[in-house]
Amino acid sequence: MIKTRTLPKQPLYAVSFWNVGCLLYYSSLLFVFESLFYYHKFRQNYEEEALLFSLFWFGSMLFAFSHIFLVIMDAWSRFQNYKRIKDYLFVHGFTPKIARLYQGSKCQRIAFLVAARELGMEEEVQLYYRRLGIKWYHFVPHFMVKDPLFLFRKYFWSRTFMEKYYEPKFNYRELNLQNFI
Secondary structure, three states: OOOOOOOOOOOOHHHHHHHHHHHHHHHHHHHHHHHHHHHHHHHHHHHOOOHHHHHHHHHHHHHHHHHHHHHHHHHHHHHHHHHHHHHHHHHHOOOHHHHHHOOOOHHHHHHHHHHHHHOOOHHHHHHHHHHOOOOOOOOOOHHHHHOOOHHHOHHHHHHHOOOOOOOOOOOHHHHHHHHOO
16 A cells, blocks of 8 residues: 655656666776777787787677676666655555665665655665665675576576666655646
């Protein structure tokens, strides 16, 4: 059942999209520059006919270049999480059970915090994560520490990069306007 409450002013959809994935967008920009740097080093060594160094820089370039797309896919998945979380929080309010599902990585926590902030529940969520001992600098996802072979697990690929499109159940900007009429 939906609890009636006054919503804080809702940002534009594009602003929410940016707030959820800004860390990932900066990372993708970093990978673009990194790829260009590695490409330059590869070309330089290739022209000098240094085969081993050419292979090293080419491998580094491919690694960085592929991360551009992985980070973009991660940002897409976090935005789908954000929409799902926001609907859940709007209908049910904050519960530690749902927050626990998104404590695993910094990007998931950001998605949760953005949704909570837009519904006026940010302090509650931050307090919960603080009680769990999660600090602002905890970037490495828990599953990477628990399972070093995470790259070979289906859950990693499906939950990190291939989150299904989620259609929000509510138009929050419209609901926000109705509160003031």
